[in-house]
Amino acid sequence: MEDEYQGLHLENQLCFPLYAASREVIKQYRPMLDELNLTYTQYITLMVLWDKQVLSVKELGKILYLDSGTLTPLLKSLESKGFVTRSRSRSDERVLLVELTPAGLALRDRAKGIPGQMGACVRLSPEEAMTMYRLLYKLLDGFSGVK
Amino acid sequence: MEDEYQGLHLENQLCFPLYAASREVIKQYRPMLDELNLTYTQYITLMVLWDKQVLSVKELGKILYLDSGTLTPLLKSLESKGFVTRSRSRSDERVLLVELTPAGLALRDRAKGIPGQMGACVRLSPEEAMTMYRLLYKLLDGFSGVK
DNA sequence: ATTATTTAAATTGCATACAATAAAATTGAG
DNA sequence: CTCAATTTTATTGTATGCAATTTAAATAAT
Numbered sequence: 001m002e003d004e005y006q007g008l009h010l011e012n013q014l015c016f017p018l019y020a021a022s023r024e025v026i027k028q029y030r031p032m033l034d035e036l037n038l039t040y041t042q043y044i045t046l047m048v049l050w051d052k053q054v055l056s057v058k059e060l061g062k063i064l065y066l067d068s069g070t071l072t073p074l075l076k077s078l079e080s081k082g083f084v085t086r087s088r089s090r091s092d093e094r095v096l097l098v099e100l101t102p103a104g105l106a107l108r109d110r111a112k113g114i115p116g117q118m119g120a121c122v123r124l125s126p127e128e129a130m131t132m133y134r135l136l137y138k139l140l141d142g143f144s145g146v147k
Numbered sequence: 148m149e150d151e152y153q154g155l156h157l158e159n160q161l162c163f164p165l166y167a168a169s170r171e172v173i174k175q176y177r178p179m180l181d182e183l184n185l186t187y188t189q190y191i192t193l194m195v196l197w198d199k200q201v202l203s204v205k206e207l208g209k210i211l212y213l214d215s216g217t218l219t220p221l222l223k224s225l226e227s228k229g230f231v232t233r234s235r236s237r238s239d240e241r242v243l244l245v246e247l248t249p250a251g252l253a254l255r256d257r258a259k260g261i262p263g264q265m266g267a268c269v270r271l272s273p274e275e276a277m278t279m280y281r282l283l284y285k286l287l288d289g290f291s292g293v294k
Numbered sequence: 295a296t297t298a299t300t301t302a303a304a305t306t307g308c309a310t311a312c313a314a315t316a317a318a319a320t321t322g323a324g
Numbered sequence: 325c326t327c328a329a330t331t332t333t334a335t336t337g338t339a340t341g342c343a344a345t346t347t348a349a350a351t352a353a354t
Contacts, residue, residue, distance in 0.1 A: 005255055007262030010194050010210070014276055015172045015265070017283035019191075020212045022169035023341075024290045025162045030343090039309065040166075047157050058332060063157070065167045068333050070311050077309080094319050094332040108152055115154030118162070123289030124282065129161055132282045135275055136164035142270030143171045170311075177313090186339065205302060215303050217341050224339080241302040241349050 028121055032114050042078055049100045050108045056095045175268055179261050183254055189225055196247045197255045203242045
């Protein structure tokens, strides 16, 4: 006796725990990020900038899987907080360059304890975390270009 | 030579591929769900109702990890589309009961191919998918109650 | 029974996400 | 060169997410 709707049960989905876990993890960040006056999306945006210093919206979007519809207001918010500057490229006026300010750079020091704190509240062994990491990237990579 | 900001690199995060993969997976659903006039969140809500038929907002929220701030407008939208009814419980007027309509039930038939289609576009072996599934639930369970 | 507490939804306000469209600048074909 | 196609952001509109507050109903304590 087959259940023709077998696939349509929440507990048989991979997408659902992915979606739920993503949101729960982001919730765990909140108390830490509140102290820095950052949201999670702003935090990962700064994480990219701490590495690169200057970046176009396009490049940022490619790295974060976000488009200008999300990034434009987010970057304006980071700008209003004094963490980044936004300016047009001289060589191509279409391109908006996002650059870290000294205040934005200084935030890195206040944020450096966060990964450790998050690691502590995730109940996965290092091996499990690494396995999940690899599988998540494999899943992500599997979508690229297929759009 | 230690990098004191080692933890603050996007590629060293578990949260980021989780967040990105979740959104990319949900994007893959869109063309299929558009045909049913459903969003992803509405889809998983119906998935619960296809199992239970009647449920309070509270119970639904517990299952989906969502609160009334998200569910109230979502359920009103599903109601306006004719897929669910919303009514107060007789025995406790605080409780709002959500119930599937015949049209909502009928959607299940049009949706039954979706899990298979999604499975096909996820480039993970069954074993990998199962491993990820288990790890995601382990991660999720690790947060319960720690709030 | 009356009041204080608790509980379930709804509401409010803010910040994403993202599709679709628009606007401005650049590039490329003829 | 010149105009059409392309590229990069910005804007618009819709739908979440979620913290915080409010409202209404039920329960508990006295």
